[in-house]
Amino acid sequence: MTLLFFILQILAVPILAPLCIGIIRRVKARLQGRTGADIFQPYRDFRKLFAKDEVISADASWITRFAPYLIFAITLLLGATVPLVTAVAPAVPGVPELALTATGDFLVIVYLLALMTFFLALAGMDAGSGFGGFGSSREMMVAALAEAGLIFSLLPASFLAGTGHLLDMVAQLSNLPVTAAFPLFVAFLAFAIALLAENARFPVDNPATHLELTMIHEAMLLEYSGKRLALMEWASANKLLIFIALGANVFFPWGVALEYTSFSALLVPTLIFIGKGLLLLIAIAFLESLMSKYRIFRVPDLLFTSFVLGMIAVVLTVSLTA
Numbered sequence: 001m002t003l004l005f006f007i008l009q010i011l012a013v014p015i016l017a018p019l020c021i022g023i024i025r026r027v028k029a030r031l032q033g034r035t036g037a038d039i040f041q042p043y044r045d046f047r048k049l050f051a052k053d054e055v056i057s058a059d060a061s062w063i064t065r066f067a068p069y070l071i072f073a074i075t076l077l078l079g080a081t082v083p084l085v086t087a088v089a090p091a092v093p094g095v096p097e098l099a100l101t102a103t104g105d106f107l108v109i110v111y112l113l114a115l116m117t118f119f120l121a122l123a124g125m126d127a128g129s130g131f132g133g134f135g136s137s138r139e140m141m142v143a144a145l146a147e148a149g150l151i152f153s154l155l156p157a158s159f160l161a162g163t164g165h166l167l168d169m170v171a172q173l174s175n176l177p178v179t180a181a182f183p184l185f186v187a188f189l190a191f192a193i194a195l196l197a198e199n200a201r202f203p204v205d206n207p208a209t210h211l212e213l214t215m216i217h218e219a220m221l222l223e224y225s226g227k228r229l230a231l232m233e234w235a236s237a238n239k240l241l242i243f244i245a246l247g248a249n250v251f252f253p254w255g256v257a258l259e260y261t262s263f264s265a266l267l268v269p270t271l272i273f274i275g276k277g278l279l280l281l282i283a284i285a286f287l288e289s290l291m292s293k294y295r296i297f298r299v300p301d302l303l304f305t306s307f308v309l310g311m312i313a314v315v316l317t318v319s320l321t322a
Contacts, residue, residue: 005260013079013245017237018042020244020281027285042237046230054226057127064223067123068231074116075238077103082242083249085269086257087171104165106154109246110147113198116239117143120232124220131212135219138296142204142216145303146197152310153191156183156317157250166250174253183320187313188251193306195243197299200236202288204299214293241277248276 022039029036056064081103089104103112117139124136158164160183161172173184197204200217210218221232249256255272257265294302 009084010076010080012084013082013238013241014076014234017079017234017241018046020241020277021237023278023281024285024288027282028289031285031289046234049225049230049233050227052226054228057129057223060127060223063119063122063126065228067119067126068224068228068235070119071116072231072235072238074112075235075242078109078112078242079238081109081166082245083167083170083256084245085266085273086260087167087174087253088257088260089167104167106158106164106166106169107151109166110151110154113150113239114143114147116235117198120220124223127223129223131215131219131222135216135222138216139220142197142299142303145300146194146306149190149303149306149310150194150198152307152314153187153194154246154250155310156187156313159314159317159321160184166246170249170253170256171258173250174256174258176253178254180320183313183316184251186309186316188247190306190309190313191247191251193302193309195247196284196287197303197306199240199243201284203291203294204302206293244277244280245273247280248273252276 019039019042021042022037025041026036026039103109121136121139121143124132124139126132157169157173160176160181161169163169163172173181176184196202200207205216206214207217209215210222212219217236221229224232255269255276257269260266
């Protein structure tokens with residue numbers, strides 16, 4: 001059972017991530033009065049891309065060839081680390097020193113995400129395309145401004161839990177009374193803005209556009225095709241689910257299992273996680289249907305708001321715990 005849990009923890013994010021994209025697209029289509037594709041369409045898109053031939057620019061270096069594999073591997077590592085339905089670190093049976101805890105500190109997670117963004121921007125510029133260049137420059141600007149909001153949104157949870165390790169944070173915060181968790185709710189607002197910015201969602205980016213004036217994330221992928229494009233898109237979906245898991249379990253930790261004795265005991269925590277995740281995905285779809293994309297020079301104001309909300313949450317946490 002321990003081995004099965006370890007395998008499921010590693011595979012859960014890459015298996016479920018395309019479904020999250022499908023749910024957002026389906027809800028947006030319904031809100032806009034369209035039928036839309038079903039929620040499993042992203043799986044078919046990935047299968048089609050994996051079956052296609054690739055075209056790689058003669059000017060591209062090893063970065064273009066290997067960045068998709070590296071970026072996808074980082075999302076697999078993060079997906080195996082973040083809490084989904086339990087606050088228990090998965091470990092290789094009989095080899096406890098191989099537990100996936102080394103990358104569990106929230107600062108390590110933030111900087112692994114930054115490493116992923118760094119290679120994505122390098123890959124965008126590597127082939128010398130004009131679109132890739134401006135997409136990479138915009139992506140680095142957004143990432144640099146969103147990083148402070150992301151770190152300061154997670155700091156209050158770390159202070160309240162007395163640890164920086166995500167699984168321990170969730171375990172400690174799940175015992176926190178709702179009345180004492182007010183700073184967490186303020187911090188969640190900062191985290192939500194960082195989530196939208198880091199995952200190329202409205203109002204920072206438009207994940208479905210190919211217009212020069214509005215592209216950020218898509219501009220960096222224009223030189224990719226075939227299986228490498230599938231890996232890039234799949235990694236992007238993995239990243240969204242990782243942020244959904246962080247938002248659902250760090251800021252609303254109630255209902256997360258603190259131990260696992262059998263799979264039947266995980267049924268209720270799994271249903272609770274599905275409920276919290278669905279609420280966040282539907283909220284993203286509503287937001288994207290109600291808002292237009294910001295012009296690029298307005299994005300720093302939004303990300304500065306995330307930083308200020310994070311700072312307010314930190315001050316509230318320190319005041320309450322002093």
